[in-house]
Amino acid sequence: MAALAATAKHMVPCTCRGFDIDRIREDFPILGAKVRGKPLVYLDNAATTQKPQSVIDAVSRYYAAQNANVHRGVHQLSQNATFAFDEARRKIGAFINATVECEVIFTRGATESINLVAQSYGRTFLHAGDEIIISNMEHHSNIVPWQILCQQTGAVLRVIPIDDDGNLIMEEFDRLLNEKTKMVAVVHVSNALGTVNPIREISEKAHSVGARVLVDGAQSTPHMPINVQELGCDFFACSGHKMYGPTGIGVLYGRAEALDQMPPYQSGGDMILSVTLEKTVYGRLPSKFEAGTPHIEGVIGLGAAVDYLNAAGMDAVQQHEHELLAYGTEVLQRVPGLRIMGNAREKAGVLAFTMDNAHPHDIGQILDDEGIAVRAGHHCAQPVMQRYGVPATTRASLGLYNTKEELDALGAALQKVNEVFS
Ligand SMILES: Cc1ncc(COP(=O)(O)O)c(C=O)c1O
Numbered sequence: 001m002a003a004l005a006a007t008a009k010h011m012v013p014c015t016c017r018g019f020d021i022d023r024i025r026e027d028f029p030i031l032g033a034k035v036r037g038k039p040l041v042y043l044d045n046a047a048t049t050q051k052p053q054s055v056i057d058a059v060s061r062y063y064a065a066q067n068a069n070v071h072r073g074v075h076q077l078s079q080n081a082t083f084a085f086d087e088a089r090r091k092i093g094a095f096i097n098a099t100v101e102c103e104v105i106f107t108r109g110a111t112e113s114i115n116l117v118a119q120s121y122g123r124t125f126l127h128a129g130d131e132i133i134i135s136n137m138e139h140h141s142n143i144v145p146w147q148i149l150c151q152q153t154g155a156v157l158r159v160i161p162i163d164d165d166g167n168l169i170m171e172e173f174d175r176l177l178n179e180k181t182k183m184v185a186v187v188h189v190s191n192a193l194g195t196v197n198p199i200r201e202i203s204e205k206a207h208s209v210g211a212r213v214l215v216d217g218a219q220s221t222p223h224m225p226i227n228v229q230e231l232g233c234d235f236f237a238c239s240g241h242k243m244y245g246p247t248g249i250g251v252l253y254g255r256a257e258a259l260d261q262m263p264p265y266q267s268g269g270d271m272i273l274s275v276t277l278e279k280t281v282y283g284r285l286p287s288k289f290e291a292g293t294p295h296i297e298g299v300i301g302l303g304a305a306v307d308y309l310n311a312a313g314m315d316a317v318q319q320h321e322h323e324l325l326a327y328g329t330e331v332l333q334r335v336p337g338l339r340i341m342g343n344a345r346e347k348a349g350v351l352a353f354t355m356d357n358a359h360p361h362d363i364g365q366i367l368d369d370e371g372i373a374v375r376a377g378h379h380c381a382q383p384v385m386q387r388y389g390v391p392a393t394t395r396a397s398l399g400l401y402n403t404k405e406e407l408d409a410l411g412a413a414l415q416k417v418n419e420v421f422s
Contacts, residue, residue, distance in 0.1 A: 019320045024312065025401050027052040038371030041406045046191045046219060046350055046397035047375050048241045051305075055245055058304035062297045070296055071270060071287075085296055088303025089286070095306045096217075096236065097227040098253050102285040105252040105259070106294055110218035111141040113237035113252035114185070116289065117214050118145035120262040121235075122183065128154025130182040133211075135160040135168055135197070136387050137190040140380045142216045146185060155182070162387060166193035166342040174205065181211040188220035188231075192381035192393070193342030194325075194350030196220070203232030212258065218242055222399070223321055223348050225314040234258050240298060244399075245305035249298030252289070259285050266291040309400075317400045321349040324398050324407065331411035336418060341393050349398030352379075355414070357421035360394040366420060367394075370413040372406075 025031050028050045033040045042050060062084065068077035070085045093101040107113045126132070132146050136159055150157050158181075160173045168186075177184075184206040189196050203213045214235040220226060222243040228236050235258070240249035254262075264271055264282055268291040273281040282288045309317065328351050332338055337356035355363060364376035375395045378385045385391060396410055 019312075019316045021320070021401070021403060025403075027054070027308075028401055029053060029056070031401060035371040035373070036369055041370075041372040041409050043396040043398065043402065043406065043410060044373045044375050045222075045399035045402075046242070046379070046395065048247070049222060049244045049399050050401070051244055051246070051301075052308050054308055055301050055304045059246060059297045059301040062300050066300075069293055081296060084300050084303070085294070088299045088306075091303045091306045092238075092251055093253075095226070095310065096221070096238070096251075096253055097229050099229070100256060103253055103256050103259065105254065105286045105289045106299055107237075107250045107252050108248055108295070109241070109250035110216060110237040110239040111250075113235075113250055114141055114214065114216060115145045116252055116265040117185075117235050117237075117254070118149045120265045120289075121212065121258065122146075122149040122155075123152060124261075124263060126153045126155045126182050129180060130155045131158050131176075131178070131180045132156070132183045132185065133158045133160060133173070133176050133181055133206075134184075135186050136162045137166065137168070137193055137195060137381065137384050138185075138187050139191055139216065139218070140382070141218075142185055142187060142214075143383070146183075156180075159383075160186070162193075162195075162384075166190065166195045166344040166347075168195070168197055170198070170201070173202065177205055177209050177211070179209055181206065181209050183212050183214065185214040185216070187216040187218075189217075189223065189348045189350075190342070190381070190384070191219045191350065191397075192352060192379045192384040192395070193344060194347040194352070195342060195344035196224075196346035196348050198346075199231045199233060207232070219348065219350075222309070222317075224318045228253050240302040240305070243302065243305050244308060245302035246295075246298040249295045249302050251302075256285060259289070262289075264288050264291065268292050270294075312400060320400060321398050321402075324402055324404065325349045325351070327404050328396065328398070328407040328410070331407050332414070335411060335414045338414065341388055341390070349402075350395060351397070352393040352395040354390055354393055355417060355421075358417050360392040362421070363394045363414070363417050366417050367410070367413050370409065370416070372410055372413055374410075 068081045070082040093104045213233040215233040218239040221238045236253040238251040241247040271291040360376035
């Protein structure tokens, strides 16, 4: 396992008490790239994050030195791969404070995590007339699976509205909650608005009527310390590629007590204790939910990403991004004709906006000419666009490696947008 330990250089991005941004930026090879002859300014972190060298190394090291299937072989390579795989589960469980590591289920991403709960828990425990509560600020990943479940079971979808600033209207949530509510599925941090939702309060209220709580943590896990015990939720969905890890890997945290009651989501190899032609006995957690050969290098890469975030320190990451958000908000407020969408009381690093003169796609194009990567569109959150009466927004989203200078570059490029379209 020597190769596993040989990651030190890139795993410790900052050892000082402050946040060593120069050191951090050096860890991400792509940040040195030029786009259209200009230094890359990457502000599309809500779509996906860039990868530190330690993650890239962990994935390539797996293929170069460890490649074997897990949980199957008696040979040394397979045992090494299995050790690295299981180790990653332990790290990720500790990162979100799961009680036991078998509460960490590997999935393809946050989307699959939510689908797993909707289909496995939902189809087992929800019936006609039961109610599911989501919010008006959900990503499509946390809307469509529940709509499908409603079609399948006759359950009814209820929606918590949001106010003009992008806060959940909690009085409306209180009004919607009743003894028919069986599931409350809400986003922790909105990818379209940046709103940070009061999950603990939501969990307590939902549990008081006997409902389960699923939290879509795709946009919170990379940006703030996560403690699923404190959040009080039953399920928590994470996205590996938004956590500086590989694509195609995600996590479903579920309380063991809940997961134990749920049937498998997919079936096949690796998820069984025994199979005869008449009967199958399913495996224990977590294998019951991990049919087939898993995304081994994705899991190992995600473990390296968690190491990286731990070394950076999630409190420091949150603080850094909070400062950037305040700074970026001021920068944008100085741009004539620009309106920020999402001014919630609690906000994480998302700066979504519209401009009087230009369509988001034109803005995105002009920013790209300046080497600045942002996202333009509905951000897979069309109900949010409908709520505010816009077809799309431009979104700059922050990551731990962004700087105030990059936000200045964004501000200058937006002034250019105004010049072009005035
Ligand atoms: C809030 C939110 N939930 C879910 C997802 C889907 O995540 P994944 O790509 O891991 O399926 C995203 C992706 O943008 C998101 O922003």
